[in-house]
Amino acid sequence: MRKSLGWLLILVIAAYSFLVITQAASATENSWIDRPPMPDAKSGLEVAVVNGKIYTIRPDGTNLEYDPATLTWATKQPVPTPRSSFGIAVYQNKIYVIGGSVGFDQSTGSHILSSLNEVYDPLTDTWESKKPMPMNRSQLNANVVDGKIYLIGGRTGGQFTTVDITEVYDPQTDSWTTKAHIPHPVVQYASTVVNGKIFIMGGQNEFADSVNLDLVQIYNPTTDTWSFGTPMPNVVWQAAAAATTGVWAPKRIYLFGGLPAQSLFGTNITQVYNPEADSWTLGASMPTSRFNFAVGVVNDTVYAFGGTPFFNLQGTAIAATELYIPFGYQGPLPPYWSPPPSTSPSPTTNPTSLPSITPMQTSSPSDQPTEPPESQPQPLSTTLVATAFISIAVVIVLGLLVYFKKHQGNERL
Numbered sequence: 001m002r003k004s005l006g007w008l009l010i011l012v013i014a015a016y017s018f019l020v021i022t023q024a025a026s027a028t029e030n031s032w033i034d035r036p037p038m039p040d041a042k043s044g045l046e047v048a049v050v051n052g053k054i055y056t057i058r059p060d061g062t063n064l065e066y067d068p069a070t071l072t073w074a075t076k077q078p079v080p081t082p083r084s085s086f087g088i089a090v091y092q093n094k095i096y097v098i099g100g101s102v103g104f105d106q107s108t109g110s111h112i113l114s115s116l117n118e119v120y121d122p123l124t125d126t127w128e129s130k131k132p133m134p135m136n137r138s139q140l141n142a143n144v145v146d147g148k149i150y151l152i153g154g155r156t157g158g159q160f161t162t163v164d165i166t167e168v169y170d171p172q173t174d175s176w177t178t179k180a181h182i183p184h185p186v187v188q189y190a191s192t193v194v195n196g197k198i199f200i201m202g203g204q205n206e207f208a209d210s211v212n213l214d215l216v217q218i219y220n221p222t223t224d225t226w227s228f229g230t231p232m233p234n235v236v237w238q239a240a241a242a243a244t245t246g247v248w249a250p251k252r253i254y255l256f257g258g259l260p261a262q263s264l265f266g267t268n269i270t271q272v273y274n275p276e277a278d279s280w281t282l283g284a285s286m287p288t289s290r291f292n293f294a295v296g297v298v299n300d301t302v303y304a305f306g307g308t309p310f311f312n313l314q315g316t317a318i319a320a321t322e323l324y325i326p327f328g329y330q331g332p333l334p335p336y337w338s339p340p341p342s343t344s345p346s347p348t349t350n351p352t353s354l355p356s357i358t359p360m361q362t363s364s365p366s367d368q369p370t371e372p373p374e375s376q377p378q379p380l381s382t383t384l385v386a387t388a389f390i391s392i393a394v395v396i397v398l399g400l401l402v403y404f405k406k407h408q409g410n411e412r413l
Helices: 002-026 382-412
Strands: 032-034 046-051 053-057 063-067 072-075 089-092 094-105 110-123 127-130 141-145 148-152 165-171 174-180 190-194 199-200 216-220 227-229 240-243 251-255 270-274 278-284 294-298 300-304 321-325
Touching: 046 089, 046 094, 046 294, 053 094, 053 127, 053 300, 089 148, 094 148, 141 190, 141 199, 148 199, 165 251, 190 251, 199 240, 199 251, 240 294
Parallel strands: 089 141, 190 240
Antiparallel strands: 032 321, 046 053, 053 063, 063 072, 089 094, 094 110, 110 127, 141 148, 148 165, 165 174, 190 199, 199 216, 216 227, 240 251, 251 270, 270 278, 294 300, 300 321
């Protein structure tokens, strides 16, 4: 009986070892991993990360917390004023939801915009109101640099109301100021922060000849000045951007998905910008083509939530949640998760049914975006699997020694 229990213990440890090694082998840099989907399909959502947990704020006001460590979802207090196309930012572990569209005026045929500034504290699961933004705006982003929240561009009303304004909120003094205007006013752009600078990527400028922009506009809050980076290889809007910090992965900006110019179908392309070299390369394509979605960064890994694969009046949304392991990632492995078997294929989430785009042609092959040598994808599995295998082997050997020692002691008795 005891011998059977010993072998059962060995089998359990071996099975666990197989799962760990399988997960380690799959978690290579520049790769995607499925995560538990959102409880419901949503597009137009925004996300914020606080203490390793991701909060998804949706246009209907719902607030769901995702814990990447336990792979679980939890419902939190909804935003007091439901809205869409708002800015979201985190300062001192509190989430600021600013501006956005709170409704639609049928008589004027335009959205009703807001300047509200509502703040969520995940610790107490409560909301409070702060001083509103000076100008009602939507279709903009919020970015934090040195304790201040920057809201750039956006619309103040319907068509042809895009503005170039930069408004800055100071949470410590609950006050607003105005800074240098963005050179090209944009809406529905992607943005993120690296080295204390705000990178505005793509978007639409309805006053320009080419409405969909390939521009990278860079704002330096220290000098209150704007500059430009190398344009993106593929023009997209309603894409999502995320930056790695240099802790677990090299500092890069990842521009995911989006809606290509003059297309009704989202793309699954991953464009990677190196801010130090001012150069672009391509990463592994997203498993699900989408736009109008959101991303959040935890430990230099990127989580993509929701969105829609194609443009229509109903705004067909998806619940897909996918995890991206960036170039050069040397951090902890994500927890193991196995997606449930699919009963039938979903046409809206099958990337092969939606077109992906290729880099734009330039004047010569030398002008094509190239991948920096340090960014060449190299699997993490060699080191990680070896470490995992050795650790597991030690556990098994120790377990066997303890078991047989006890077994021999019992035989002497």
